[in-house]
Structure formats: C-alpha cells, structure tokens
Amino acid sequence: MNKSVITIAMPKGRIFGDACRLLRNAGFQLPETFETTRKLILDLDSEPFRFILAKPVDVPTYVEYGAADLGIAGKDVLLESGRDVYEMVDLGISKCHMAVAGLPQHQSRNPFLKIATKYPNIASDFYRRRGEQVDLIALNGSIELAPIVGLADAIVDIVSTGQTLKENGLVEFDRLLDISSRLIVNPVSYRLKKTLIDQIVEKMIKATEGTKVGMD
C-alpha cells in the first residue's frame, strides 16, 4: 500500500542526475541506489515521499492528471505540452536554449520554409509571431540530420554546448528561448496539500540559490 503523502514525478535521462543532487541538497534522503535502480516507483523510508520515474516528456502529463503531485520538467517540455500545471520554481539545472539552425549557405527556393523539430508547438508559435508561414516536419531525435540530407531547410531544436551543430556543419540563425528545469505542481494537489508543498518549494528554492538562468 502507498502510505506516501506526496508523489513526485522525476524525469529519467539527462536531467535525472542533476535533479537527484538538488533533492539531496534540499534535504531529501534519497538512497544511494536511486540513480542505478530499474524500479520505476521508489518510496523513501524516512519521509512520506514517493518518486515515480517517467520519460521526461511525460512528466507534465503525470502531474496534470494528478498521478503525481509534483514533478520536474524542462521548460521546453512544459511549453510544448501546454499542460495545466503550476510552475513553482526555476531549478536552474539542465540549462540549454532553443534555436533555429541550418546550413550556413542555406537559401530556400520553397515558398514555405520546411522546419524539422521535436517541438512543433513552440516552433509554430515562433513563426506565427514572426508572421512567417512554414511547413513543420515532426521528428523524434537526431534533428540536426534533417537540413544536411535535404529533409528540411532549418531546424528548431535544443542547443547546449553547440557541439552537435558544430560537428554537423550547422549554424544558429535565431535564439528562441533559454531553458532550464522547473518544479511543477498539480493545481488540485496544491490546494489540498498546500502546507506540505510550500515547505518542499521553500527547500527547493534554497537548494537552487545561485543556479538561476535569469529568464522565464
């Protein structure tokens, strides 16, 4: 039986290590095996907290539906999903940015630019604001491949070190938004468990001090 009072959805993948470090800094007593286990549900012995380990892109879904009270998700995933959750804390981890990129010599003869992306909602919003009509091509990864093989004129994707762009001969044309991971909360959970959630939020804010990216 789940005696846990608070369920937190954690993103597996590249955010996970940073998120665990931050939780430990915030005082959560995560066991050493937390980062290596293949279990997807982990209850703490010391406190009434349950962690569920989800694919990063699915974290806002678990939180919106209330399967988790809290979650950690990238700003990119939050914007793209449009899920109805409260964004409580900029955790300042897994920083990167979203950019338009392509081949340096790119000149399209297409009436509409073809844009490959894992983020069709963010990309379409960006081009709508610019008053440009584009054809979006949804891909699931290796986005940088698309302009090189002629599938698309440009990409909208995440850039961190810039290594992937550089090694594939692409350049950045526009910077769309800065990204970091956020602590999100289910609105109903927040109403029902406000005191406990506020305590967690406070601890997380303290733990993240000095790691903000300075944007929203």
Ligand SMILES: Nc1ncnc2c1ncn2[C@@H]1O[C@H](COP(=O)(O)OP(=O)(O)OP(=O)(O)O)[C@@H](O)[C@H]1O
């Ligand atoms: N190169 C990067 N450097 C830093 N942070 C990144 C980078 N790429 C993505 N991120 C951030 O980390 C989050 C999770 O990325 P991750 O690659 O683990 O998940 P994913 O893209 O869903 O991958 P997968 O499909 O392999 O599970 C992204 O939503 C984004 O906020």
Ligand SMILES: O=P(O)(O)OC[C@H]1O[C@H](OP(=O)(O)OP(=O)(O)O)[C@H](O)[C@@H]1O
């Ligand atoms: O600027 P960099 O430090 O090179 O990082 C950027 C790369 O990281 C992400 O890809 P990821 O590693 O998640 O792979 P995938 O999207 O191709 O699965 C992103 O989609 C870029 O391809």
